[in-house]
Amino acid sequence: xxxxxxxxxxxxxxxxxxxPWPDGPFVVPEGTSGAITITGRVTDGxxxxxxxxxxxxxxxxxxxxxxxxxxxxxxxxxxAPGFRGFGRCATSADGSYRIVTLKPGALPSPGGGTEAPHxxxxxxxxxxxxxxxxxxxxxxxxxxxxADPVLASIGDPARAATLVARAEPGMPGRLxxxxxxxxxxETVFFDV
Amino acid sequence: xxxxxxxxxxxxxxxxYERPSGVHPPLxxxxxxxxxxxxxxxxxxxxxxxxTEITGPLLGAGxxxxxxxxxxxxHADEPxxxxxxxxxxxxxxxGRAVPDTLIxxxxxxxxxxxxxxxxxxxxxxxxxxxxxxxxxxxxxGRYRFVTxxxxxxxxxxHPNAWRPAHIHFSLFGRAFIQRLVTQMYFEGDPLFYQxxxxxxxxxxxxxxxxxxxxxxGLTEPEVxxxxxxxxxxxxxxxxxxxxxxxxx
Numbered sequence: 001x002x003x004x005x006x007x008x009x010x011x012x013x014x015x016x017x018x019x020p021w022p023d024g025p026f027v028v029p030e031g032t033s034g035a036i037t038i039t040g041r042v043t044d045g046x047x048x049x050x051x052x053x054x055x056x057x058x059x060x061x062x063x064x065x066x067x068x069x070x071x072x073x074x075x076x077x078x079x080a081p082g083f084r085g086f087g088r089c090a091t092s093a094d095g096s097y098r099i100v101t102l103k104p105g106a107l108p109s110p111g112g113g114t115e116a117p118h119x120x121x122x123x124x125x126x127x128x129x130x131x132x133x134x135x136x137x138x139x140x141x142x143x144x145x146x147a148d149p150v151l152a153s154i155g156d157p158a159r160a161a162t163l164v165a166r167a168e169p170g171m172p173g174r175l176x177x178x179x180x181x182x183x184x185x186e187t188v189f190f191d192v
Numbered sequence: 193x194x195x196x197x198x199x200x201x202x203x204x205x206x207x208x209y210e211r212p213s214g215v216h217p218p219l220x221x222x223x224x225x226x227x228x229x230x231x232x233x234x235x236x237x238x239x240x241x242x243x244t245e246i247t248g249p250l251l252g253a254g255x256x257x258x259x260x261x262x263x264x265x266x267h268a269d270e271p272x273x274x275x276x277x278x279x280x281x282x283x284x285x286x287g288r289a290v291p292d293t294l295i296x297x298x299x300x301x302x303x304x305x306x307x308x309x310x311x312x313x314x315x316x317x318x319x320x321x322x323x324x325x326x327x328x329x330x331x332x333g334r335y336r337f338v339t340x341x342x343x344x345x346x347x348x349x350h351p352n353a354w355r356p357a358h359i360h361f362s363l364f365g366r367a368f369i370q371r372l373v374t375q376m377y378f379e380g381d382p383l384f385y386q387x388x389x390x391x392x393x394x395x396x397x398x399x400x401x402x403x404x405x406x407x408x409g410l411t412e413p414e415v416x417x418x419x420x421x422x423x424x425x426x427x428x429x430x431x432x433x434x435x436x437x438x439x440x
Contacts, residue, residue, distance in 0.1 A: 002285055002286070002287075002430070003283060003284075003285045003286075003287055003424045004212075004215070004285070004397065004398060004401055004424060005212045005215045005285055005398075005401075005424050005425065005426055006372060006374055006401050006402065006423045006424045006425070007215050007216050007217065007374060007393040007398045007399070007401065007402060008216045008217065008372060008373060008374055009217070009360075009373070009374045009375040009389060009390075009392075009393075009402065010224075010226075010373075010375075010389060011360065011362075011373050012360065012375075013308070013310060013311075014298065014306040014308040014310075014311060014360075015298070015360070016308060017298050017306060017307055017308050017322070017323060017324055018296055018297065018298025018323075018324045018360060018362070019296060019298070019362060021255075044229040044230050045228075045229035045230070045233075046229050048229075050230065052310075056371075058244065058247075058248055058249060058368045059244065060243070060244065066243065066244075066247040067250075068247035068248070068250065068366075070246050070247055070366070070367065071243060071247055072204060072205070072206070073204070084249065085249060086248075086249035086251065107242070107243050107244065108204050108243075109204070109242055110204050110205055110206040110242060110243075111204070111205075115242060115243075115244075118244065120244045120245065120368050122368075122371060124373055125230060126226050126230075127224070127226030127227050127228075127229070127230035127231075128219065128227070128230055128231070129216070129217035129218070129219060129221055129224065129227065129389070129392050130216045130217060130219060131371065131373065132219070132232060133239070150239065150242075153237060153238070153239075154237055159234070181229075181230050181231070181232060182229060182230060182231060182232055182233055183233070186232055186233060186234050187232075188234070188237055189232045189234075189236050189237070190236055190237050190238070190239035191211075191236035191237065191238050191239060192239050192241070192245060192368075192369050
């Protein structure tokens with residue numbers, strides 16, 4: 001049996017009435033020990049902020065595990081209290097979003113090799129007829145990032161660098177990840 | 193910082209999901225002006241499905257109450273408009289039900305106006321209608337919303353542009369790669385031909401899959417009309433067979 005997949009349509013300009021949750025940005029509860037905050041702006045091809053986007057994240061826990069029946073390795077060894085794995089934040093007038101989470105662990109890659117710690121990211125917005133998908137990697141994982149099969153698949157190191165968040169100087173636990181939909185330093189997006 | 197990679201696991205196998213072609217709209221679609229500055233110009237990079245992609249948030253329990261599925265009962269009085277029931281099943285392309293998955297909907301009121309600050313269409317707001325609902329599919333993938341039929345509304349995409357009546361649907365499925373946000377339309381809408389968003393889907397047969405059908409069996413006598421609409425998410429790739437060691 002093979003059924004045709006339902007096509008995607010844009011979220012349109014009014015997603016803010018339906019999709020944001022008050023606790024959306026909190027992959028872990030606010031104040032969780034070791035939590036990190038990832039902030040950034042979503043901008044368009046003119047460099048203007050995208051104030052009507054939704055940024056969603058999905059990631060492994062700090063142990064590199066997913067609380068999900070399709071992870072062939074089984075259940076998390078030490079589930080982090082309140083860890084949801086999923087974050088969601090609508091952008092504000094200046095195009096900014098924020099996600100409060102725990103840094104994920106590295107993952108084994110099918111067939112061998114290791115994926116560096118990362119978050120999968122969806123961006124939905126007016127003007128996007130389908131979501132776009134990217135990844136956030138971590139600036140303190142240079143060695144793991146260099147061995148990551150997904151970053152390597154991008155080819156151009158300058159383009160791959162668009163997926164590595166920046167540490168915020170003098171602000172431990174704060175990372176910056178801007179999402180440029182189009183134009184100079186356009187973020188790498190994936191065909192999933 | 194010391195890196196502690198997990199032990200190499202050459203035995204780890206991940207069964208990927210299918211990649212349907214020609215189903216979803218292109219990101220660059222001239223007819224819909226807002227795509228112009230928002231679509232990536234660089235080619236998308238193929239991402240083979242790994243652990244992060246074949247897992248995903250299993251949301252629902254604790255986020256939804258039964259009342260969230262009735263958009264006509266969220267205020268002191270009833271909203272104006274044609275009462276409707278919208279119901280169907282969430283399936284994957286292999287025909288399997290997708291149970292226990294969160295569905296979120298939002299829509300305009302019967303006059304074609306959203307309860308949103310930037311909707312400046314000069315049609316009345318309805319104090320008894322927010323236009324937001326949620327539910328979780330049952331064990332057979334079934335969902336059901338009670339609402340009012342949304343109105344069509346004008347928008348600034350091109351002169352005299354009107355959106356066909358639609359309800360926005362957001363679904364998670366069980367894997368990151370199954371995430372879907374779409375719009376449900378109504379059978380026989382005369383506005384389809386001039387709507388670039390509906391027509392951004394290249395395959396006419398795929399467009400039809402966004403259209404709900406009137407269903408007398410879903411009507412409630414003396415109360416409301418019924419529309420049925422099944423939603424199909426990507427399934428596992430049938431061309432990749434499970435290895436015996438995967439069945440554990």
